[in-house]
Amino acid sequence: MKKTGAEILWECVVREGVEVVFGYPGGANMPIYDAMLSYPIHHVLVRHEQGGAHMADGYARASGKVGMAMGTSGPGATNLVTGIATAMMDSVPVVFVTGQVAAHLIGGDAFQEVDVTGITLPITKHNYLVTRADELAEVVREAFYIARSGRPGPVLIDICKNAQVEQVEFVYPEEVKLPGYQPVAHAPKDSLELAVKLIEKAQRPIILCGHGVLMSGAEEVLMNFAVKTQTPVAETLLGLGAFPASHALSLGMMGMHGEVHTNMAIQNSDLILAFGMRFDDRVTGTLKTYAPHAKKIHIEIDPSEVHKNVAVDVPLVGDLKTVLTDLVPLVDEYDHDLWLKEISGWKSEANARSIMNWPDDGKLHVPHLIADIWKATGGDAIMATDVGQHQMWTAQYYQLEKPNRWLTSGGAGTMGFGLPAAIGAWFADKDQEVWAVAGDGGFQMTAAELTTAVQEGANVKVAIMNNSFLGMVRQWQEFFFEKRYSAVNMLSPDFVKLAEAHGVPARRVTKREEVDEAIKWARNIKGPTVIEFRVEQEEAVYPMVPAGAALDQMLQRPAKA
């Protein structure tokens, strides 16, 4: 049957299981928007394309499905760019569809023409420029397949306006033909045997669990492996939630703002089992002194991550869940009691310094607030964050027991991510409690999406940690620039009035005793709410590994006088 390109797009998109699309219409994608009306798609009109990109990203992270966002040509597409880069750095499967000027106008600097495939080439897993309607079916099919398979990532389809309106015969391609793209599942057998030998010999092993565990759905088999071999599990920022925080083998977060005992354990280990993580500079500290005594086994789907930052002894390239499932029956049961005892020794030392163990001084400290939200929500809410101090505190103190509840921009570190990601996540499961934690700086970057939340009735609880500073930059200036504060004092609007102007119920909390009541108030309202917490202004995130320092050279919270 003959269909227009725009109809073919939706025919294919619906077959991929897409139900919700975040987007913004404009001149170059109007035929797509017109055709959309005939398909079972819920469209969320965002206030800025960046918000749409983050919503699709948050939706994908929370649901495990491919997210979808749209924009028109030119500025519509360039506004998506930050969101695309964010998804790329964190390997999130999102398909972006942008309108483009008609094929015969390309290269002529037509109105709202921008070389979108050129701009997004380095920040997409793959991208397409579609100039004819008969290319569309195959392209859309490939785009979703590429986005979700292998190491997931964003794929962009730039569709010329003529291709949207042309009528061609529609045949749904049953198969994807990509000779150069065939992700493998299993690792070579001889490599597995080498890995088993290293595991046998290890006395002080540690698992480094990354985002790959969640992307591949390997939480259960990770648990089997960890328990069988009695290996403690440390998590990267993006790996949080892959292993229950309350488990005896859980060490929590590693790296720059990771737990002291976790970083000590890594530095003193004799075997690192890196599962779906990429030895980012934020988790290794300086590479010269990184885990000097450890042999390294790296299970990773992307061969280009192997040996990239850290040379490993046994790379196992494949799908993490598959490779671990192959590995578990090959390893014996072990106990590492001495090693675990040594780690808990470091833990109790560090606990004495933790702000959580200090007597309540009546002031608003973000760690306490996060712990309060954690208690109130039973640790089961989806937590979306922005980037900065509040992000690290949420990572440290919102102890996750279950996967896919932690939405944060790790690799790109994109401010303004929290609110739109939370809105997107709400669409993934409307009965699930969703919180967005943001700083006063990041919140203002995408605050306009509050109206989107109202229009959609998105039940999203926003907590703004307002310290009137760009807190993380301020902290660095305090530590590393002799407290010469440069461009970090932030004047904010009255957040309560701002929220109310958007039609969002809002409260301001300035005292410790108001906290529980405010959280309860927000949770009892169906629909978006905002709580502004006026928190301590010059609080710092501890522990901290300064950039370029060794992982065990952490700055710890000064002991209380």
Place this chain on the structure above:
Amino acid sequence: MNYTFIALVENKPGVLNRVASLFRRRNFNIESLAVGRTENPEVSRMTVVVGCPNGDYDAHKIEANLYKLVNVIDVQDVTRQPSVTRDLALIKVKVGPEKRAEVNGLAEIFRAHIVDVAVDSVIVEITGTEDKIEGMIKLLRPLGIVEMVRTGQVAMTRGVNDGVRRVQGVPGNRYDDEYELAVMVP
């Protein structure tokens, strides 16, 4: 040190840009790049000569990143394999009738050809390895090179020899532990 890679890619618009952009993005310097069709009209073949200051570590990184491009089908490193490598140069030399014989003589020694003769210049076409072409250029320079163009190197392994494929996790790769484990991060 320069490494030579052969990459088979899908013959589609924009693939050359993807490959070139990758080298820029990952901070590698392309010495030469030659692209053309193969016996299969759907496949193009690239010969890429790249500076690899960190030796095999860089080579692994290049191979692995090339595979990340959806349109790249196969990558091999032929740097240390027995192979035929060729470059073609057209060199316009400023010579009048009195010195044409000298150029002709040089061309004969290098098995090069004079492909154009004008009143006060000739064009020499030479095919061969980098070294051979560099040798010819050195001798022609004193006569006055007006213009020169080179195709960049193309390479093909001899007989049944194959290049090195370091990357694990690519279907059909006869992946070799020896290479994988030898890779060292600087």
